[in-house]
Amino acid sequence: GQQVMQIPQYQHVQEGEDFTTYCNSSTTLSNIQWYKQRPGGHPVFLIQLVKSGEVKKQKRLTFQFGEAKKNSSLHITATQTTDVGTYFCAGHDYFNKFYFGSGTKLNVKP
């Protein structure tokens, strides 16, 4: 069945290093959303991309939606300890079914 997988599952970085998580869907998505969940918290919406090849930036975060609308990436430049958490991608397929990615847990060592 349809799945949205993220890699890596875990990432440990030193503060100041860059971080990237990749999101891959087995089918075409109409949109891709990214959420961040801090330890012990609830997911918080970060951004949504809808166009093929779209790139959006939020300060140190860069989000990209693939040309085929089946993959996406989130890149964080110069990580900080406040970036710690689990990053989820999510999206709708064209049958309006909604999928959450498996998540990438980021740990940043000071």
Added chain:
Amino acid sequence: DSGVTQTPKHLITATGQRVTLRCSPRSGDLSVYWYQQSLDQGLQFLIQYYNGEERAKGNILERFSAQQFPDLHSELNLSSLELGDSALYFCASSVEQGLRETQYFGPGTRLLVL
């Protein structure tokens, strides 16, 4: 504070029992989503309601059911509970604007089945 409320915050019950989790969406949001998150796991989409109607179904067990009421609050009913149903249950609400949709998550209900 996302504006989405969930009650109760914590729930401890026994196997075989039935519980009801409640979610009040943000004012004006028509969509409610339910998710299950087991310990250190990802979010498992269960079901979505839009303006009282079921819109999409995920990996929801037959022992689970949900509904959305005319005032747009939603309830998730979990019956014949098993140990493996212990998890954090989130609801999220959203307002759709064409293809643009943002989900706002509630604080979750932590369910422990003993």
